Amino acid sequence: MSINLHPALFLILGGLILPLFRGKVRQALLIIFPLLGFINLLGYESGDFWSLYFGGYDLEVLRVDKLSLIFGYLFHLAAFLAAIYSLHLKDGLQHMTGLMYAGSAVGAVFAGDLLTLFIFWELLAITSVFQIWARRTSRSRASGLRYLLIHVTSGLILLTGAALQYQNTGSLSFKHMELASVSSYLIFIAFGIKCAFPLLHTWVVDSYPEATPTGTVFLCSFTTKTAVYALARGFEGTEQLIWIGAIMSMFPIFYAVIENDMRRVLSYSMINQIGFMVVGIGLGAGMGVNGAVAHAFSHIIYKGLLFMSMGAVLFRTGRINCSDLGGLYKSMPFTTGFCIVGASSISAFPLFSGFISKSMVMQAAADQGHLFIWLALLFASAGVFHHAGIKVPYFAFFSQDSGIRCKEAPLNMLIAMWGGAFLCIFIGCYPWPLYSMLPYPVDYLPYTATHVLLQLQVLFFSALAFAYLKLSGAYPPELKSVSIDIDWTYRRLLPRFISAVVRVGAPLRDKISHACRSLIERGIGLIQRHHGPEGIFERTWLTGSIVMMVTIALAAYLIYYF
Amino acid sequence: MENHSPDEGNQSSKEEKHIFDNPKNVKRLIRILFSICFVLFIMDFIIHRHLSFEEGELSVEAWPGFYAVYGFVACVVLVLVGKQMQKLLMRREDYYEH
Numbered sequence: 001m002s003i004n005l006h007p008a009l010f011l012i013l014g015g016l017i018l019p020l021f022r023g024k025v026r027q028a029l030l031i032i033f034p035l036l037g038f039i040n041l042l043g044y045e046s047g048d049f050w051s052l053y054f055g056g057y058d059l060e061v062l063r064v065d066k067l068s069l070i071f072g073y074l075f076h077l078a079a080f081l082a083a084i085y086s087l088h089l090k091d092g093l094q095h096m097t098g099l100m101y102a103g104s105a106v107g108a109v110f111a112g113d114l115l116t117l118f119i120f121w122e123l124l125a126i127t128s129v130f131q132i133w134a135r136r137t138s139r140s141r142a143s144g145l146r147y148l149l150i151h152v153t154s155g156l157i158l159l160t161g162a163a164l165q166y167q168n169t170g171s172l173s174f175k176h177m178e179l180a181s182v183s184s185y186l187i188f189i190a191f192g193i194k195c196a197f198p199l200l201h202t203w204v205v206d207s208y209p210e211a212t213p214t215g216t217v218f219l220c221s222f223t224t225k226t227a228v229y230a231l232a233r234g235f236e237g238t239e240q241l242i243w244i245g246a247i248m249s250m251f252p253i254f255y256a257v258i259e260n261d262m263r264r265v266l267s268y269s270m271i272n273q274i275g276f277m278v279v280g281i282g283l284g285a286g287m288g289v290n291g292a293v294a295h296a297f298s299h300i301i302y303k304g305l306l307f308m309s310m311g312a313v314l315f316r317t318g319r320i321n322c323s324d325l326g327g328l329y330k331s332m333p334f335t336t337g338f339c340i341v342g343a344s345s346i347s348a349f350p351l352f353s354g355f356i357s358k359s360m361v362m363q364a365a366a367d368q369g370h371l372f373i374w375l376a377l378l379f380a381s382a383g384v385f386h387h388a389g390i391k392v393p394y395f396a397f398f399s400q401d402s403g404i405r406c407k408e409a410p411l412n413m414l415i416a417m418w419g420g421a422f423l424c425i426f427i428g429c430y431p432w433p434l435y436s437m438l439p440y441p442v443d444y445l446p447y448t449a450t451h452v453l454l455q456l457q458v459l460f461f462s463a464l465a466f467a468y469l470k471l472s473g474a475y476p477p478e479l480k481s482v483s484i485d486i487d488w489t490y491r492r493l494l495p496r497f498i499s500a501v502v503r504v505g506a507p508l509r510d511k512i513s514h515a516c517r518s519l520i521e522r523g524i525g526l527i528q529r530h531h532g533p534e535g536i537f538e539r540t541w542l543t544g545s546i547v548m549m550v551t552i553a554l555a556a557y558l559i560y561y562f
Numbered sequence: 563m564e565n566h567s568p569d570e571g572n573q574s575s576k577e578e579k580h581i582f583d584n585p586k587n588v589k590r591l592i593r594i595l596f597s598i599c600f601v602l603f604i605m606d607f608i609i610h611r612h613l614s615f616e617e618g619e620l621s622v623e624a625w626p627g628f629y630a631v632y633g634f635v636a637c638v639v640l641v642l643v644g645k646q647m648q649k650l651l652m653r654r655e656d657y658y659e660h
Binding site: 492 | 596619631636638654
């Protein structure tokens with residue numbers, strides 16, 4: 001076997017040198033680096049590792065097994081498609097940070113110890129924020145700053161957890177943990193922030209819709225899926241994850257129904273899909289984790305495809321709100337078709353990629369007798385079809401004609417979308433190559449009459465409900481609006497609280513400082529009176545009067561003790 | 563950087579007719595949806611579905627049309643709850659800018 005380079009090297013170093021080139025050369029390199037990285041990665045096999053003794057610590061900077069390999073392949077694939085999608089950009093910064101961002105994700109999934117993981121974890125945050133800032137609006141600046149703050153915090157919590165683990169066990173190695181010690185809880189929370197656990201999820205829906213059209217395609221692939229990997233590695237079979245995942249799959253669908261910004265709808269549905277993965281990880285080794293990893297694989301492709309189609313709409317029309325769009329199938333027929341393929345995949349229609357992976361998680365839940373979880377996931381399946389499957393394509397491309405006429409998406413975007421759509425259908429029809437890459441042996445047949453019928457019934461009757469609500473006028477109108485979420489607490493409540501404190505506090509502070517000052521002034525006056533030039537203690541006293549006073553004092557003393 | 567070039571409206575008279583400009587086609591699509599739903603419902607009587615859970619854990623799933631009804635009700639509930647949430651959570655578009 002030839003000497004291999006670290007899997008993240010091509011993407012990170014490639015990204016770094018990219019700005020040295022211009023025009024066609026840079027475009028070519030942008031596509032070549034993910035390919036080279038992929039070829040390099042093919043040289044690795046399960047069991048390979050690199051250890052390093054650094055600064056007194058035993059670090060395992062590279063650990064290869066089936067779990068890390070499948071994510072490694074997946075990230076290269078996603079980087080490749082996103083690179084093609086962003087080929088038309090003149091903005092070198094986005095190209096550079098995009099590749100480095102993908103490289104950081106690759107580095108993180110091959111990290112065998114917590115310190116290496118931490119480094120890539122923070123690198124993920126720093127490189128990805130430029131995809132948001134590159135939009136160059138005041139909104140994106142603020143949103144990017146919040147994004148960075150949350151992710152750097154996640155990294156610091158991870159570092160604290162790692163340090164505590166080292167103190168307790170003497171090892172930095174990143175392997176399966178029981179959720180018991182303080183260190184494991186800290187690491188769990190750090191992963192949870194990046195994985196968009198409920199209440200910690202707001203950064204996704206805050207920042208992804210503010211990124212550039214191409215930026216969101218990069219963003220949706222790497223950060224949360226690195227966290228899914230980390231959870232699968234560290235907390236497989238942790239029961240709390242089943243419940244957390246079920247909540248994640250449920251609550252965002254309500255938001256997605258009322259949200260106006262298409263990319264925010266997709267961000268909510270992304271949390272919902274990650275919920276399925278988190279449930280799978282919680283269900284544990286075998287079918288559960290297999291389902292979670294398979295779902296992460298198909299998810300990155302179809303979610304990327306959906307964000308690509310909405311990015312193309314934003315790029316061509318400059319609009320992204322349901323209330324502003326409609327009738328675009330006339331101008332962008334290919335984008336419409338690709339969006340429908342993505343929508344069918346996320347809805348898990350048979351023959352599309354979502355079906356062969358989501359059904360594994362559902363099957364694992366049923367096999368372990370989790371009735372409520374099963375019903376919750378089924379509800380979430382109907383819900384995701386409703387908003388991502390129907391709402392997104394319907395309001396963008398069909399619905400009322402908005403009168404917008406634009407050009408079809410640029411060729412590079414169409415090629416990237418074609419690639420995504422092809423994979424969605426290929427994986428859906430022929431899942432065996434994907435199944436063979438999963439971390440555990442697969443003993444599962446997705447296409448049984450029961451599965452297919454059950455899924456089709458749920459989906460078509462959901463569509464029937466949409467049609468019924470739409471025709472009867474009960475469907476809520478798409479309004480120009482934002483919906484407040486938990487981020488309201490730190491974007492509104494906290495500033496309000498602080499300004500209230502300032503408002504109440506300022507007069508109080510003035511009063512206190514006034515009182516203090518007058519007290520001090522009085523003190524100074526007192527001292528001045530006694531010790532000043534005219535003060536009683538500063539006067540020159542006659543010797544005779546002092547002798548007199550001493551005599552009186554002595555006389556008093558004598559009388560007292562006599 | 564972004565390419566905004568929507569030339570809006572005002573050309574519908576010259577423009578070629580598209581498939582859903584004809585209300586008949588929309589009706590046809592809805593009718594197809596109804597028929598597919600009907601066929602899927604009937605299939606419950608023809609195909610013997612294996613139960614997802616063991617006997618007794620979720621006995622209603624054996625009823626014909628259980629999953630169809632579940633999907634329909636789920637979506638209606640989803641939208642109705644969403645409408646209520648809208649009242650509570652919806653703010654002006656520039657809410658956070660002020």
